[in-house]
Amino acid sequence: MERNLMKGNEALAEAAIRAGCKCFFGYPITPQTELAAYMAKRMHKAGGVFLQAESEIAAINMVLGAASTGVRAMTSSSSPGVSLKSEGVSYIAGSDLPAVIINVQRGGPGLGGIQPSQADYWQATKALGHGDFQLLVYAPASVQEMVDYVVKAFDRADKYRMPAMILADGLLGQMMEPVSFPEINPDAYDKSGWAANGHKNAREHHIINSLYLKPDELEKSIVDRFKRYEIIKETETEAELYLTEDCDILLCAFGATARVVKSAVNSAREQGIKAGLFRPKTLWPFPVKEINEAAKSAKKLLSVEMNMGQMVDDIKLAINCSKPVEFYGRTGGVIPTPAEVLEEIKKLGGTL
Amino acid sequence: MAVAFERPKALIDIPTHYCPGCTHGIVHRILCEVIDEMGIEGDTIGVCPVGCSVMAYDYFNCDMIEAAHGRAPAVATGVKRTNPDKFVFTYQGDGDLAAIGTAETVHVATRGENIVVIFINNTIYGMTGGQMAPTTLPGQVTQTTPFGRSPELAGYPVKVCEMLSQLTGTAYAERVAVDSVPHIRNAKKAIRKAFENQKAGKGFSIVEVLSTCPTNWGLTPIEAIKRLQDEMIPYYPLGVYKDVEEGVFPKSEGGNE
Numbered sequence: 075m076e077r078n079l080m081k082g083n084e085a086l087a088e089a090a091i092r093a094g095c096k097c098f099f100g101y102p103i104t105p106q107t108e109l110a111a112y113m114a115k116r117m118h119k120a121g122g123v124f125l126q127a128e129s130e131i132a133a134i135n136m137v138l139g140a141a142s143t144g145v146r147a148m149t150s151s152s153s154p155g156v157s158l159k160s161e162g163v164s165y166i167a168g169s170d171l172p173a174v175i176i177n178v179q180r181g182g183p184g185l186g187g188i189q190p191s192q193a194d195y196w197q198a199t200k201a202l203g204h205g206d207f208q209l210l211v212y213a214p215a216s217v218q219e220m221v222d223y224v225v226k227a228f229d230r231a232d233k234y235r236m237p238a239m240i241l242a243d244g245l246l247g248q249m250m251e252p253v254s255f256p257e258i259n260p261d262a263y264d265k266s267g268w269a270a271n272g273h274k275n276a277r278e279h280h281i282i283n284s285l286y287l288k289p290d291e292l293e294k295s296i297v298d299r300f301k302r303y304e305i306i307k308e309t310e311t312e313a314e315l316y317l318t319e320d321c322d323i324l325l326c327a328f329g330a331t332a333r334v335v336k337s338a339v340n341s342a343r344e345q346g347i348k349a350g351l352f353r354p355k356t357l358w359p360f361p362v363k364e365i366n367e368a369a370k371s372a373k374k375l376l377s378v379e380m381n382m383g384q385m386v387d388d389i390k391l392a393i394n395c396s397k398p399v400e401f402y403g404r405t406g407g408v409i410p411t412p413a414e415v416l417e418e419i420k421k422l423g424g425t426l
Numbered sequence: 427m428a429v430a431f432e433r434p435k436a437l438i439d440i441p442t443h444y445c446p447g448c449t450h451g452i453v454h455r456i457l458c459e460v461i462d463e464m465g466i467e468g469d470t471i472g473v474c475p476v477g478c479s480v481m482a483y484d485y486f487n488c489d490m491i492e493a494a495h496g497r498a499p500a501v502a503t504g505v506k507r508t509n510p511d512k513f514v515f516t517y518q519g520d521g522d523l524a525a526i527g528t529a530e531t532v533h534v535a536t537r538g539e540n541i542v543v544i545f546i547n548n549t550i551y552g553m554t555g556g557q558m559a560p561t562t563l564p565g566q567v568t569q570t571t572p573f574g575r576s577p578e579l580a581g582y583p584v585k586v587c588e589m590l591s592q593l594t595g596t597a598y599a600e601r602v603a604v605d606s607v608p609h610i611r612n613a614k615k616a617i618r619k620a621f622e623n624q625k626a627g628k629g630f631s632i633v634e635v636l637s638t639c640p641t642n643w644g645l646t647p648i649e650a651i652k653r654l655q656d657e658m659i660p661y662y663p664l665g666v667y668k669d670v671e672e673g674v675f676p677k678s679e680g681g682n683e
Contacts, residue, residue: 097508123507128533132500135493135530139504142491143471147504165494270489270505272512275468281483283492 075254082217083108083247086150086176086240089224091116094260095174096145097123099136103155104188105244106178110150130155134162134175141171142282144269146228146260150176152244153194154185156202163237164203168284170268170299172231174224175209176240178247181407189407190244192329195384198241199358206296208303210238210310211357213328217251219355225258230310232263234302241357243380245330245409303359312355313364317343321350323422324372326365326389327379328354331410335378338415347423357385362392369393374422378415379403434458436467436487443481447640447647450478450546452604454485456614457517457544460621461488470513471505473498475527477519478552496527499534502541513624515542521551524560524584531590538595538629538674542620545586545632547601548639549658556642560584563661568642583661587634591668597629599667603636605654609664629674636662 080088087109090098098117100110110126117124123140127133133149140147151159156177166173179194181187198211210230212223220242227238270280286292314332317339318324327335332353342349352368354361369375375397377386383401390399402418404410433439436458444450461467470488474480476495483490493501498516506514523531523545534541550568551557557570561583565574587599598620602613613635620631636658638650645653 097504099504125503125507127500128529128536131497132503132530132533135497135500136504136507138493138497139473139491139501139506140508141504142501143505143509145508147508161494162497169492270471270491271509272469272471273467273489279487280489281492282490283483285480285492287481 077252084112087112089221093225093228099133103152130158134159141173143271144265148174160203167207170235179243187407192380307359311361313361314353315368316351318350318368322348326377337412342419375399434462436461445641449604449637460618473502473516477522499530517544520559520561535593535630543632545634548637587667597670598631601634
């Protein structure tokens with residue numbers, strides 16, 4: 075299979091086009107701007123639409139409009155921009171529309187900074203907008219995984235008729251790695267039963283809508299959606315388990331941080347400390363079965379994140395607080411080093 | 427016997443939620459007559475955002491999308507860009523179009539987006555119970571201007587057609603009213619022209635319709651029509667504000683594709 079050296083942001087864009095993404099609507103923000111620039115160059119030739127919107131809010135609503143007609147649509151941004159999109163994401167979820175949203179995270183809150191961060195974990199997994207809803211959240215840890223999960227995000231968004239997010243960060247977006255592109259079938263799902271693309275006088279009119287003025291009807295729509303979420307929680311979780319079979323201490327990390335942590339785990343093993351790594355690739359749904367499997371022999375867990383410990387609660391819930399869960403993190407755009415993480419492992423290792 | 431007058435096919439035969447005496451019904455009807463006459467119902471997608479028109483998706487027989495408050499022009503852009511051969515319209519109120527959705531409104535016109543915007547100006551927020559709109563007249567009493575709209579406190583009304591006609595991407599902007607039979611006839615002609623513009627790929631078209639809101643104005647329907655004539659039309663003069671016959675793009679046959 076052909077392999078190309080590509081920057082993360084550009085690989086995300088190329089993967090989307092190959093996945094049948096027919097339109098991209100975006101607004102410039104560091105550190106994801108290369109994605110939009112790549113789309114601007116490539117999308118027209120690929121027979122699709124690139125449009126720079128007047129705002130993040132407009133961009134996500136353009137995605138909503140395109141997705142309403144059954145077309146694969148995507149937008150991308152970085153943390154402050156994603157906050158602006160939250161209204162539209164809620165409407166997309168409430169209207170049962172598929173769409174892909176990319177967040178190449180930077181530091182927050184507020185304008186924060188432009189260096190890599192994972193501080194939008196809560197936003198992505200708990201509350202990217204008002205109301206009862208979830209979105210699929212994929213956390214790639216390499217440029218290849220960015221490609222693979224963009225493809226998967228489009229597929230699952232269509233399958234479950236819901237928004238899917240790639241939660242990347244500025245480190246992954248900016249780095250270059252070799253990638254190959256998988257075979258893709260963008261037309262796997264029939265949207266003719268709901269898409270609002272003109273009825274040609276051949277069917278009833280279709281309505282794309284998230285408004286239910288009768289409480290029992292709104293409740294039913296949400297309960298039906300949550301039944302789909304149950305299926306997703308059963309079938310869509312993904313995680314990497316590394317040296318977990320005999321581990322005393324289980325490190326938990328996602329995205330770029332997991333690469334740092336993997337180095338630290340290897341160093342710990344060289345020093346005789348039985349460390350392992352659990353890396354969730356799906357953040358929602360959280361890989362509950364997988365972490366319990368990984369934590370079987372562990373006496374302690376250590377979550378390492380580029381934030382103030384936003385994943386810790388999910389870990390504790392997943393293992394039902396059966397073991398202590400410690401935290402080490404850097405935030406604000408600071409990337410933890412393998413040496414720092416190894417120090418933490420040693421500190422905890424001494425208490426095992 | 428020939429039927430001389432009937433409900434347009436594009437207008438679904440169900441009761442609406444509009445208040446008695448409200449002029450939304452008239453605008454819905456003439457819009458649907460245009461859709462019928464052009465034979466485009468099967469190729470039309472309407473976008474209705476938040477406001478009194480929020481449930482209009484139940485009344486129009488074409489495919490419909492309900493948008494967030496102010497976002498209809500962005501949603502319509504997403505629809506039109508991916509379906510350039512379809513007819514796309516938005517149906518928006520004054521709070522939606524000229525307050526919370528101002529950026530979307532200005533930029534959809536700036537881009538010369540080849541869609542039709544039907545803009546209902548009744549100088550008040552109807553759905554939420556009569557608060558000040560960006561188009562509320564100076565001195566007008568509303569729930570949030572209980573002593574009358576004071577320009578010192580709340581600024582001046584937005585004149586949408588005047589504003590949008592300054593933009594190069596606007597192909598057509600006309601202000602009409604639905605207070606009398608001649609005006610209603612003219613309003614229908616304007617809507618037809620806007621859709622014909624879209625068919626020809628001329629660029630952005632907006633028809634602003636001066637309308638009444640008897641409930642929130644605290645007037646009878648007849649008094650409301652009189653207010654529209656005596657107070658609104660002098661402030662918001664009717665007429666064509668812009669009409670670019672050749673379209674806004676060079677050799678604009680393809681519109682904005």
